[in-house]
Amino acid sequence: MTGDEKVLEKTLAELSHPGRVAVTLPCTESDVASQIPRELLRGELPLPELSQLDVVRHYTRLSQLNWSIDTHMYPLGSCTMKLNPKVNDAVAAMPGFAEAHPMQPAEDVQGALAVMYGLQRQLAEITGMADASLAPLAGAQGELAGVLVIKAYLESIGEQRTTILVPDSAHGTNPATASMAGFDVVAVRPQADGDMDLDALRTALEEHGPTVAALMITLPSTLGLFDRSIVQIAEMVHAHGAQMYGDGANMNAMTGQVKPGDLGFDVMHINLHKTFSQPHGGGGPGAGPIVVKAHLVPFLPSPHVERVDAGMQPQSPNPIQQRGTSRSSIRRAASSVDHEGNQTLPGTGNTEATLFRLVDPPYSIGKLASFHGNFVVLLRAHAYILSLGADGLRAMSGAAVLNANYVQARLRDAYEVAHDRSCMHEVLFSGRKQKAQGARTLDIAKRMIDYGYHPPTIYFPLVVDEAMLIEPTESESKETLDAFCDAMLAIAHEAEATPDLLRDAPHAAPLRRLDEASAARKPVLRW
Amino acid sequence: MTGDEKVLEKTLAELSHPGRVAVTLPCTESDVASQIPRELLRGELPLPELSQLDVVRHYTRLSQLNWSIDTHMYPLGSCTMKLNPKVNDAVAAMPGFAEAHPMQPAEDVQGALAVMYGLQRQLAEITGMADASLAPLAGAQGELAGVLVIKAYLESIGEQRTTILVPDSAHGTNPATASMAGFDVVAVRPQADGDMDLDALRTALEEHGPTVAALMITLPSTLGLFDRSIVQIAEMVHAHGAQMYGDGANMNAMTGQVKPGDLGFDVMHINLHKTFSQPHGGGGPGAGPIVVKAHLVPFLPSPHVERVDAGMQPQSPNPIQQRGTSRSSIRRAASSVDHEGNQTLPGTGNTEATLFRLVDPPYSIGKLASFHGNFVVLLRAHAYILSLGADGLRAMSGAAVLNANYVQARLRDAYEVAHDRSCMHEVLFSGRKQKAQGARTLDIAKRMIDYGYHPPTIYFPLVVDEAMLIEPTESESKETLDAFCDAMLAIAHEAEATPDLLRDAPHAAPLRRLDEASAARKPVLRW
Amino acid sequence: MPAIESILTTQTRSDVTSEPVSPVSVDQHPYIPMTDADRAAMLAAIGVQSCDDLFTDIPEAYRRPPLALPDALSELELLVEMRRLAAQNRTAAEYACFLGAGAYRHFRPSIVDPLVMRGEFLTSYTPYQPEVSQGTLQTIFEFQSLVCDLTGMDVANAGMYDGASALAEACLMACAVTGRRRIAISERVHPNWVAVVQSYAHGRDIAVDVMPHGALAPTEAHACLAVAQPDFLGRMSLDAAAWGDSAHAAGALYVVAVDPISLGLYRPPSQYGADIVVAEGQSLGVPLSFGGPWVGLFACREKYLRQMPGRIVGETVDLDGKRGYVLTLQTREQHIRRERATSNICTSQQLSALAASVYLAALGPQGLRRVAELCYERAHYAADRIGAIAGFEVERDEPFFQEFVVRTPRAAAEINRALIERGIIGGLDLSDAPRDRLLVCATEMNSRVEIDAFADALAGIGGAR
Amino acid sequence: MPAIESILTTQTRSDVTSEPVSPVSVDQHPYIPMTDADRAAMLAAIGVQSCDDLFTDIPEAYRRPPLALPDALSELELLVEMRRLAAQNRTAAEYACFLGAGAYRHFRPSIVDPLVMRGEFLTSYTPYQPEVSQGTLQTIFEFQSLVCDLTGMDVANAGMYDGASALAEACLMACAVTGRRRIAISERVHPNWVAVVQSYAHGRDIAVDVMPHGALAPTEAHACLAVAQPDFLGRMSLDAAAWGDSAHAAGALYVVAVDPISLGLYRPPSQYGADIVVAEGQSLGVPLSFGGPWVGLFACREKYLRQMPGRIVGETVDLDGKRGYVLTLQTREQHIRRERATSNICTSQQLSALAASVYLAALGPQGLRRVAELCYERAHYAADRIGAIAGFEVERDEPFFQEFVVRTPRAAAEINRALIERGIIGGLDLSDAPRDRLLVCATEMNSRVEIDAFADALAGIGGAR
């Protein structure tokens, strides 16, 4: 009942009141405006004016209108909404990282470069690839980078290939990326069991023959399945001189279980904001590093972190004796083992030793971002991998897959399973049965809100109608999964008995369903 | 609808599941248990076991069940629920403060001592007293300290006084403190206009004559009024050889407007978690420094921060030239003006210079806390005062008083004003009229929740029946006050038209009214 | 601290003195939303000319006194100045630290701060309105339960100011329970805590007998016997149960002060006769912060419940039968009982209690035991290393937990001074001539490598003349 | 970084190599709640023997490969290790900093982080379900509005990856709008941004003509003319309007990249003909963080709305007529339009956009103008001081905002090296032989005292041989 009942929270503009400020700043010592050419000077600046309490309350209240991993189970398929460990936020906030300037010379930012180098190696190891590039700022940009790398590679060997094959179960960014990279997209259908139809693939490969640059395939697929013929697929693709592009958004099912590199992938992107637990922030930031086989390394985006051979390692004096005279001596003593397990140079606090540096790969496809990528996202991912270790990463994917199969087992009688086989980290249902009863998948999703669960991904992938893609991740406990499944079963029963209840849902959210049609017809995009 | 509808949030014990942990720790390298005498060893340790996600969700969800300054107007009379500037939290988190050990030698904690000394001086200046002690951990402990100081002082001049006069409008901690300090409490009534009844005071003073140690009086009073005869009162009290104790919980009305020291107070406590914006944290921490006149200084609690005369001020070399060899040289250059405006010694980072030290006043009443008081609370208060400056502190009390009078003006026709005169920082209403209509003050308070406002302080002070003590503070904007007043007027109308609506309130809170009687009858105080 | 800071600072200050720093006229201060227009409108509504008209109750002569304080600092300048002051402290953030003596440096899991600092916890008041305070109320109920789990006692309150005042209140409570006016306390209780007990006791004119460790003999005159386990010097006594018996034999209550971390490894006081248990909660996820704010843990036997000081939260139901929590048994408290209240405590240390709850919830039994074991292991490793240095002797006559006493070959103060120059905060100087002694502490935060460095430093300093 | 850290670290690492660090068996990792008991029950429910049975779709030979990674670090050890690495960076946290060149150090008000880091913002996904995502959706609507206020443009999107990719997308959008396949861009745009435009353009086989500042002459072949104001060297051009006219004369779009802080003082691009405006949002309350995550601002004229890339939030009502916000105009996007989408962008940088919103809300018009004025004042003071040093020359042929070029008497790299030893991070080395040049930046974070120290240092170094 806070004020206007038609509004959950006023906008900043509605809260604005002339003369208010939320923060003080030092004074200027001259009339700056008078020093600037009149034609360059700004007139009015129409920004909202608020007190500090206004700003604090506004955003605190708005935040409470959100559901999030910190408040609710959020089984959004293909998004891997897992725990975001708070320790990673603490690491991200360390001034030594947060205040590092991207244009500083390498010798002054060895700590940051060590983190990036460490992650490059970790990702290559986890995926079984030769090397990694951390430049891409999100999965989609990773796709662009990967496809451009393929393009550059093919050009380098004098091949003109203009087509990319994309299963029509693929995420929208796959075809969108292919065309951004200047390729024609040819769709290939999966067969009934969810695996790729090898005959269809063969036909496509033969039909488009020498123009096929690559097959862009998601593993596990967006159907939540591990394609059993993936090795043959890779062989067929390679046989036609094309490259295997892997969409690694679903890596959470595979860490420590299988290495895409071993299966024949040439390049793959990884969504650090999925498998490696970067908080999603309501839509980013994320990061989409790519990993590649050796033949593609020279084409990686720039910059790339390279390790110079550690020759002149300075002495490590007793850290304590030098204390008080110079902190650098202490730092110099910080010799340690880097994250691949190799001996690294000591901290280069005030020494001239430079172990890591940024380089442009010889045939690089160029830059994708202003500087070196979403560093803090990389930092969190590095910390996450260090916190889990090899065993932890394997346990993580094992638990993620077990959780998904448990949900499948508990719900299979109530909801139609899209593919009757064990799934990977996510399970795909179809709402056909409920639709026939008068409740569409959208209605089921909205009803879940009343039960306190964020809806899953719906109507994706497009190849299954009334699709519900549920990804519990390893973070949810059995108790939570059981409560979730109980709710889903109750909803299935409601769909049968009282479908209207679902069509009107949600009933217990801050808002009821919103009119998206008129929002698009007469767009109101600003105050 | 999250699970059990009868429970807003499960307890940690209900969420517990054997084997779970929320944080990892390093390994031990031996079997420690075997090294400890069996009779000292613990058997089972029945603590809850949760995953990190369990813990994060539990507390995040619980927090959302709270109302707070960051989410709602919170006009709790006598509590000064004002903005808590976020910058003060940033200061409190600085490692140089957060990791300072209370047992370190003075020369190693000059920064912390400088903060305490600065605050001692600021509080003395603001209140017009000779000096301050920051030891008391809350207002009530400040009261105890103040009364014990009076007791020690009187003893030192050979007086045996056993009575303390306390207006019956006083906060409960006043009489409770008086008896904790071993005094008998004699109550004095205010007169109709809210000021103290001088005749009653005279009678009391004469009746108890030489046994009266002090008058404990709150200024402005808990009625939200500035006692117009405060100066006479002080004279009368002093004339009888007794001391004036001031309860400074309401200092927010007086900063920069009047100095209690000028009015004749001998000792006063200040609630830093009220006037000086320490966040209340759901019930603390706070701090209750006391300020005293010169004759009471020798009796202050220990420790007290003393400033040693700055003789040997080291040279200030060019900060830059020395850089890289020793940071201390940089620090040494940080000469500056301290917060009273005096020239201070430079930071003593690595120098031997010691400007501030902890001392025990010669006739100290002793220690009140393990160490030096609630340092971080003191730190926040110091930062707050520096952020406002003299003008800001005066503007603060001015706005606080104007806001309260504005609320009084807007609501006076709907609710009975306890005293028909301009109030200070808070306004006292009586719900008599509404009670007659069938809605008690409690019902009005609960109804306010439905309108999105935290209820005011109710049924306090005890001397006005159906009391509603409203303190808006300077932090609330006119728009917020207007919306609040509109709600109060609507409620007054409801009380007349549909009192049941109030008696059933709240209707829009996480819970309806709770059964406090049975909670006290059969206490369930743990899982 | 960085050059940039100090430099900026000097400028900051000169700003302060030379020219108004506040960039906006005061009515536009970010903490005070009232604008000139607002003020005018409000004054009109009230029907007065100016703000001053609202202060006429203040005798003319005393109104608007001068305030000798510097001009406001902008937020940027404030942060620079505070960083400068913070940099003047030599803390465990930058130095190795072997100082304990009642304030312990332990690992604080990263989840504690982001949860405790959520605005809804941080900026709410004592939960007087339960319908909109269930967050705080449930966390208090859980805190009480955790304290009971930890100490093994029946009931606990919402927390006291700190460990020392909790002990003082416990002794006063014992007096109320027994109607006696003498307190017996062991000489081995932290001296600061004894001092606080004396301050509180002095108020009520109650006598405090500090008894020698060898002869803890409470009489019929004593309301309680108060001891510490571990004691001020870190020792774990085997006589704790016997002391309890002697107290009970004298009809006195047995009050035990414990280190909460030690309870991860050592048996709880409930198992050796304690009637009231108090503890300093700082070790449980609360930063050192130069001594506060911390929180006192307070637990006792059920039968003493109604004499217990402080706030207590109880479980109940709302009108719809939903579970909820409320402040309860308030008839003990000052706002109801006034001069007959069990204590005058009102605002306490809820946020620190919350931090302790999150800490315990995060560690669980496995984690707390692990921390206690690491403290034991590191402290004993340190004792072995130091004991092996010529001229240094570790007092080992009794078992200890994470702290121990070292006899030093030269003035302890000199040694500490030499240590700080080597980047190490040494132990507590216990020197009571003729003996030179250091009270040394090691926890899970002191790595073996660091302990080795400490020992090497002592070896280097020790001999030096 | 402190002794204690480094020391702890070495031990940490040895722990790692010598023995399992994880104190609990992996199924008890805090990030993975599943216990052995849970696993058994779930496997039974599924009807398989072991977890491995769930991975049989993976060809036998490839299952469970070895993973050459060190054992898990405990949280304590992780923090020690990360602090050690952080300490190896020489940053503006400890050094005076005069480096800009596309990454600017500005004051970040303290309210930004606690609000932005609230779990409900931090850990929510792209708002696909509006009923439970109004927090994020309204903040995006407000972000779009603030960007429009700032740039003076009609419409803005929810934000792009960063300024450089925003510029690249703007150029591709211009190609889509005009149907042309050449991009004209000024040589004075940040070289990294030009490089990103080239990468993106290469994908679609679009040509990029980098035009000399003196001759920005787009032709009928060009989809757009892209310029920067201020430009890479900090200069504010008086020809911005003329460039716009030349672009429009050629039927090309006029794309302008701006520094958002400069808009507090300088007129917005909407007033000199811009069709699309992009900017790097980092200056608006986002930390430097070695280059990311930041956020790209993207605004344009209404008529180009439907070719705009990225997410857009619109206002609407729910079934009860309550105001709400939703993702809208999604038919532009990849998940609907697939290979015909305006861009492939999906996950963007929402949290950084939120930080920028909070920043702008906190500063307001007074604050933003003040920051811009301080930057101007400090930068020009620095230029005056440095210009007065023998051997140093400041390029002043054009007006500048907060960055300027200095000709140095000796190799810029040597000068920077000497500066860092004096606690100062110098400017960007622009040296293009034979000239030695530094690009120097000063903002409100550089005090006059600090600038003086910088100048004195240059004077000392400059002469040196």
Ligand SMILES: Cc1ncc(COP(=O)(O)O)c(C=O)c1O
């Ligand atoms: C399968 C798949 N591929 C690609 C993407 C695109 O990744 P991003 O959103 O980081 O650009 C996503 C995530 O939405 C995805 O689920």
Ligand SMILES: Cc1ncc(COP(=O)(O)O)c(C=O)c1O
């Ligand atoms: C008038 C008055 N006096 C004393 C106190 C006690 O202060 P504290 O709660 O900090 O102990 C309060 C606050 O509750 C109060 O309002």
